[in-house]
Amino acid sequence: MDTSQLLRGVLDLAVLAALEKGDAYGYDIVRQLREQGLEGVAEASVYGTLRRLADGDFVSSYVKPSDAGPNRKYYTLTDLGHSKLNDDGKDWTRFSEIMAYLLAPRRNRS
Amino acid sequence: MITATSPAINEYLRKSVLALGDLPAPQRQSLLEEIELILTEVTAEIDGDPEALLGPPQRFVAELRTAAGYGTPVQLAPTERISARRLLGELTGLWIPAARRWLTELMYDLRPGWWVVRGYLLSFVFTAFTVLPRISWIGFVPVPTEVPLVGGAFALATMIASVVFGRRATGATRPHIRLVRLGLTLLAVAVALSLGTHAQDRTLFGMYAADPLLIMRDQPEPIPTTTMVWTEGTSAPDTRPPTTAVWPEVTFVPGLPVYELRTPDGMAFPAAADTLDDMWIELANMYPEEDLMVIDPEGGEHRFSSVDALLLWLGSTAGH
Numbered sequence: 410m411d412t413s414q415l416l417r418g419v420l421d422l423a424v425l426a427a428l429e430k431g432d433a434y435g436y437d438i439v440r441q442l443r444e445q446g447l448e449g450v451a452e453a454s455v456y457g458t459l460r461r462l463a464d465g466d467f468v469s470s471y472v473k474p475s476d477a478g479p480n481r482k483y484y485t486l487t488d489l490g491h492s493k494l495n496d497d498g499k500d501w502t503r504f505s506e507i508m509a510y511l512l513a514p515r516r517n518r519s
Numbered sequence: 520m521i522t523a524t525s526p527a528i529n530e531y532l533r534k535s536v537l538a539l540g541d542l543p544a545p546q547r548q549s550l551l552e553e554i555e556l557i558l559t560e561v562t563a564e565i566d567g568d569p570e571a572l573l574g575p576p577q578r579f580v581a582e583l584r585t586a587a588g589y590g591t592p593v594q595l596a597p598t599e600r601i602s603a604r605r606l607l608g609e610l611t612g613l614w615i616p617a618a619r620r621w622l623t624e625l626m627y628d629l630r631p632g633w634w635v636v637r638g639y640l641l642s643f644v645f646t647a648f649t650v651l652p653r654i655s656w657i658g659f660v661p662v663p664t665e666v667p668l669v670g671g672a673f674a675l676a677t678m679i680a681s682v683v684f685g686r687r688a689t690g691a692t693r694p695h696i697r698l699v700r701l702g703l704t705l706l707a708v709a710v711a712l713s714l715g716t717h718a719q720d721r722t723l724f725g726m727y728a729a730d731p732l733l734i735m736r737d738q739p740e741p742i743p744t745t746t747m748v749w750t751e752g753t754s755a756p757d758t759r760p761p762t763t764a765v766w767p768e769v770t771f772v773p774g775l776p777v778y779e780l781r782t783p784d785g786m787a788f789p790a791a792a793d794t795l796d797d798m799w800i801e802l803a804n805m806y807p808e809e810d811l812m813v814i815d816p817e818g819g820e821h822r823f824s825s826v827d828a829l830l831l832w833l834g835s836t837a838g839h
Contacts, residue, residue: 420586435557436564452572453579456557457586464588471689472627478563480627482556 416450420458422501423447425486425494428468434481435459459484467493528558531569533613534576538584538592546589548616554580555620630685638681640707642674 416423427433427441435456442450462468467490473483486494535554539547558569565572573579581592681703688696 434560436560440564451582452557452561453574453582454586456553457583457588460553460583460587473689475563479559480624481560 416447417454419501420450420454421462422494422497423450424455424458424462425467425490426498428484428486428490429494432483432485434473434483438484462490465489525562527568527570528555528562529613531558531573531576535580536613538577538580541592542589548612550580550584550587550589551612551616552620554583557583630689631682634682634685635678637685637703637707638678639674640710641681641703642677643710644706 423442424438427438430441433441436452438459439450439452439455442455459468463470463484466487468484469487470482470484472480475481532551532555536547536551539550542550558573561572562569570576577592585591684700684703688700
């Protein structure tokens with residue numbers, strides 16, 4: 410199955426969840442998601458998602474100097490972002506439970 | 520590491536422009552800046568060519584646009600040609616933003632310096648609210664108390680506070696922080712303008728005040744200018760004990776009316792001027808060449824170009 414299609418639907422949630430752990434810059438989020446198992450996530454998708462979340466005031470950004478390279482644009486969750494993460498997180502949990510329930514007989518058979 | 524000005528990044532940006540051509544100019548420009556930031560960030564993390572790291576620019580931009588909610592790029596038909604005007608426009612659109620980005624980065628790099636300057640300037644503002652508002656002309660350090668060293672420490676503290684605030688407020692998007700930052704900036708600029716206006720006066724007065732002012736009393740007696748004080752809007756003599764161990768302390772409040780310039784035991788200069796600023800200029804221009812001056816009891820002025828000449832004159836006067 411092409412997981413990129415699945416990922417597209419939940420990338421907002423994944424990015425918000427990554428930012429809940431702390432402020433991070435774009436590539437840092439890409440790295441976090443890949444380390445958590447979303448190896449197929451593309452840089453462009455994460456950066457584009459961040460931009461859309463920023464347009465919707467779910468995240469805000471600030472530039473921070475870096476000792477190891479150029480200045481980096483850090484993102485942080487806004488109150489609206491926290492609220493969205495909470496709501497969407499509940500939806501996703503419910504959805505995944507339904508899917509797990511639907512797939513359970515199949516898993517038992519195999 | 521590939522820098523923001525590297526040919527590889529510029530080439531990637533140039534190709535990216537073509538995939539943004541159907542967007543309105545502000546959106547296109549904004550996305551282009553975003554792409555440059557991404558390229559800089561990614562190439563700082565992993566050494567390599569942007570195209571090898573992120574894929575072909577057209578595909579990268581298409582994915583970025585889709586994820587950002589800006590729709591997919593409108594593909595040009597294979598037979599469609601780009602007009603020379605449009606191409607020129609696109610290329611010009613690269614140079615002007617690049618210059619703007621360079622300027623923005625330069626301003627960003629200079630900000631720590633500005634924070635220090637802002638703290639220094641603001642130290643004068645806080646000083647103005649102390650009981651004895653004054654600005655020492657010695658080294659242009661604000662003096663909120665009688666001790667100049669405290670003024671230096673005070674200025675240092677405000678500079679450090681300004682730097683700390685500057686670091687924390689960097690990139691802040693919260694309205695109240697941005698408002699505070701704007702207010703501090705305007706205040707600092709106002710102080711700078713005020714100081715600039717009076718800098719020349721201070722310099723002139725400093726040259727003058729460095730010379731000892733000698734007053735003839737019953738016997739010829741030099742009175743160092745360290746005992747000379749300004750009285751602000753009052754004829755009451757200053758009761759502070761005279762000190763000869765420090766430089767002259769001169770109260771400086773721009774625009775505040777000053778009626779008299781006094782020594783502890785009598786008026787040295789009746790003020791013809793309305794304000795301290797005017798008096799400063801008047802005093803500074805009064806004796807521009809003489810190093811030393813004596814006023815005798817009849818009000819006669821005697822000027823000397825050296826201490827030896829003065830002592831010689833004092834000796835001859837005392838003999839009479």
